[in-house]
Amino acid sequence: MHKLGWNLLGLLVLVVMVFPVYWMVATAFKPGQQILSYTPQWFPTSPTLSNFRDAVDQPFFWHAVKNSLIIVGAVVALSVVLAFLASLALARFHFYGRKAFIVLILGVQMVPLAALIIPLYILMSRLGQVDKLTGVIAMYLTFVLPFTVWTMRGFLLGIPKELEEAAMVDGATRFGAFVRVLLPLVGPGLVATSIFAFIQAWNEFIIAYVFLHTPEKQTLMVWLASFTTLRGTEWGPLMAGATLCALPVVVFFLLVQRRIAFGLTAGAVRG
């Protein structure tokens, strides 16, 4: 096949893949009668923001925004600190049980959440953490830890140990070497891992759905999943709500996409 043929095929793949996302955004901007039309209106010819207004006026939208922000903020802050400490141990020290811990965090990522949710519910009800944001934060924190530790460790391994050792030879304490040399270099790693934690905590649905019963305590994803108005499913406001929920993730995702791809499969082709 010639280049033109391949390009046409590639273009077709592009259109098929991107269309659903386009359709969400286009629907979000269309007035009602253009949405409820038996022949699809391909472009929002008279764009309107009324769907977005309807979406944010839905009950509990602002509660959900607040809860999502609290949960995400806490998970990001805690996971970055915990992951940084743990990865420091893994990347900079040789100690008994190190490899076992690495295998453990790789393996533990694979435990299906759908299976764990049953004993987690029992555990959390014993601890009085059902229907509490703190319980959800603790669970999200733990679920992002394996991956954030793994990613941070990769970043730390990329920084030559000789840099810290040189600083220590020059009279800096281990802590001083850490603050002046390591911390500035590891900045991008901290950003990448915190964005990963952000995306995970923002997107999670099952735990929030099972553990947060009161509508005032729901997160945005639960709000979106149970989005029905008094008039049944209204596609315009729903797509506007979906667009709003996706927007922060899409933006952050574009920033760290390479890191996430490499964390799960890194080094697989190195000869």
Place this chain on the structure above:
Amino acid sequence: MASVAESEFPLASRRRHRFTRQRTGRALAPYALLAPAATAIGVILGYPLYLLVKMSFEKYGLFELIKHKGRWVGTANYANILHDGQFWHVLLRTILFTVVNVTLTMVLGTAIALLLLQVSRWLRVALTTGLVLVWSVPVIVAVDIWRWMVDYEFGVANWALTELHIGNFVRHDWFANPWTGFGVITALIVWGAIPFVTITVYAGLAQVPQELLEAAAIDGAGPWAAFREVTLPLLMPIFVILTSLSIIWDFQVFQQIWVMLDFRPTSDYYTMAIYAFHQSFQISEYGLGAAIAVVMVLFMFAATLVYLRQMLRTGEVR
């Protein structure tokens, strides 16, 4: 790569050894650094895993939930599910679902990665950006989009299929029949999973030495033979990891089905995860649900082992 690391290793460790002797407190430092993360993982992942296995041997209903204590019943829960026709249906359905979804994801994802090598530069950039965009869409958002696209009345899918004369899809309800319903769910999942596979495989393809492909061409190999004999063996580690990850993700499918069917899927739509969830949270038989979940974990364990072995082999775990 590996040989360089090995040759440097004795020297570095000797130097480290001297440091260790100077500071005896350092021996405990790594454990102190690991403690917070290890505690969190132990309490919220380790203990529930143990509890799951324990509960699967217990009668654990609403009464036991209030008392915070299960009642030991031995293997009764397992005997119960193994004699339950529905369990076998659900297991087979989940396996079939996983096989179809993983195969489609891997084949289409790889095909698009190979296509990326053939297209013009501008289109490659556009396609990669588009794929990352799709990848970034949250699952619940994706479910809502697909729900809208296959809406029985105003969905764009019914309109398009009718226009293309594939059949009369006016007011066609995709979820009335579980086969077409699962078809929609498969489309949604494969669509969402392709970007990760494509971008990873493409990154691997870029590392295949060009000389090897040229040598194969000189030896008279066609494009397909070159792919099979040169590219495929080199990319095998990537394929193993991607396939085991996909199996793990697809076998435990829950939210796509749950939300797509409005939080109340009929039993025709039960997969292992939904079946376990239904037994525990909807009819309050937590012990039975735990037993189903244990079976699910055991099935996924094989895929996890393959993944771990490959990750260890590629030398990532040093």
